Amino acid sequence: MSVITILGAGAMGSALCTPVVDAGWEVRLWGTWLDDHLLDAVEAGQPHPRTKVPLAEGVKLYRSAQLDEALEGADVVVMAIASVGVPGVLELALDGIAKADAMWLTSKGFCPDEDGRIQLLPDAMRAIAAAKGVELPPIVAIAGPVKANECAGREPTATIFGCKELEVAQKYAREARTDRYAIEASDDEVGVEICAPMKNVYAIALGVADGLEEKTGVPHHNLKAATFARAVREMSLLGQALGARPETAFGLPGVGDLEVTGLSGRNKVYGVRLGRGEQAQEALDEMTRLEQTVEGVPAVGLAVQLVEQSAPELVEEMRLLKAVAQLVAGDVEDPQEHLIPAVLPARP
Ligand SMILES: NC(=O)c1ccc[n+]([C@@H]2O[C@H](COP(=O)([O-])OP(=O)(O)OC[C@H]3O[C@@H](n4cnc5c(N)ncnc54)[C@H](O)[C@@H]3O)[C@@H](O)[C@H]2O)c1
Structure with missing residues (x-):
């Protein structure tokens, strides 16, 4: 045995x-x-x-x-x-x-x-x-x-x-x-290992959409779905830049794990708090008190550095990643207005 x-x-x-x-x-x-x-x-x-x-x-x-x-x-x-x-x-x-x-x-x-x-x-x-x-x-x-x-x-x-x-x-x-x-x-060790922490980062943004719904009583499903699509695109681009197979981000470790994390994970719960209007540090302190490790928080800053160091050509393109980094740093007054330019396609 x-x-x-x-x-x-x-x-x-x-x-x-x-x-x-x-x-x-x-x-x-x-x-x-x-x-x-x-x-x-x-x-x-x-x-x-x-x-x-x-x-x-x-x-x-x-x-x-x-x-x-x-x-x-x-x-x-x-x-x-x-x-x-x-x-x-x-x-x-x-x-x-x-x-x-x-x-x-x-x-x-x-x-x-x-x-x-x-x-x-x-x-x-x-x-x-x-x-x-x-x-x-x-x-x-x-x-x-x-x-x-x-x-x-x-x-x-x-x-x-x-x-x-x-x-x-x-x-x-x-x-x-x-x-x-x-x-x-x-x-595809690289693809699996890129998706795993990146989906924690993006789940924070998915949680923000749910938090906006809690705060306003109005569903933000469109924003959440657009955020999802953007997140998958960024995971795929980063993976490919670092040598991963394109399909990995569209399979279980990317789309699959992002879906489940965006439904109920701790990173999503943290994002919900931000969407409801809690301050970033206050929300994190409360999660820590509840023994809820929010791995997307340390991961987002490291992911930004990874892009700058190993895929600098993607710095502009990874705009949702950058937006989450700013959210987590507490630099954002209105999470919805902050996410919109990162998620909605730009005017042609
Ligand atoms: N919970 C899930 O559904 C899930 C699914 C897939 C992968 N993961 C991953 O598995 C890993 C563990 O997650 P979890 O959900 O079991 O978390 P958890 O908080 O329940 O357990 C964390 C484990 O890490 C140890 N640990 C925490 N901080 C430590 C430190 N500073 N030094 C030494 N040990 C420390 C704890 O003692 C515990 O054994 C994470 O990286 C997580 O992303 C979790």
Whole structure:
């Protein structure tokens, strides 16, 4: 039986336990020093506090001090840590990860290197490991429309595994698939990794449209749909500029994940607050108090830098990205008027 060790016992780490248990793997779930209360609840027989779904049966739990034990003999290690914590957890787990056949990555984000250049998460992770003289196994980037609670509860879910080595993505797509968790295999690691954090950024703008509806009582569905189309266009353009396949932005990691994130994710909820008229910092503070990490906020500034550094020809074109950056920075008085020029096509 293959052994999989999932690092991070938050919503996604605990949710991923369900399909891999169902697919017949031995599953270990390691909680960081921030996860003790989550593991306490699960051990007390309660549903997982983030997903509200009971943890899949048979999962072995490990506390933060038991990292080596959790990694011992793991065939696959999964990084399911919020992007801000990924470099630190990677360094702690490096030896165990290096011995595994593959590392799966559900974390979404960009990561600046020492010189301030913005990297996609897999490249940043390989660089962190290389600086310690360690070569990481193949990285399988996981993305797509996967809400943690639905995945945990065996609701029908489709996801994508992107790995530079297609046969590795295909192997795990076969071995982790269940009747309720379908996996597409792709060799487009770059495309998957661009869409994953970018959709968090754009979901903030989708939330603004919903917040405007709450504030005014008037639906803003047209604005929301136009924002959606603009977001997909920008994800596709950026992906292609960095070497991704054009179709990736139009598949599960782009359109699919943007749709689900724009329906109910934390980034959308933050955008709703902005659309309702809350100040950017005040809204973020409240989300933090509720333990709701809004990954699109740190991602947007890094995405702007990524475009400037690696695709400068797109700086003008990525106008929705720029508009979200200004929103998040608190530089905007009227979110609707601010979004309109970024979203509605210009006069011919
Ligand atoms: N929730 C979803 O539906 C979903 C779906 C797909 C992917 N993801 C991605 O998976 C990753 C985890 O998301 P989640 O929903 O499980 O979030 P979560 O907040 O429920 O859990 C975050 C995990 O990261 C750890 N963490 C947070 N800050 C840290 C720090 N500074 N240092 C070390 N560890 C830290 C926490 O202890 C926890 O294990 C994110 O990158 C997210 O975008 C989430």
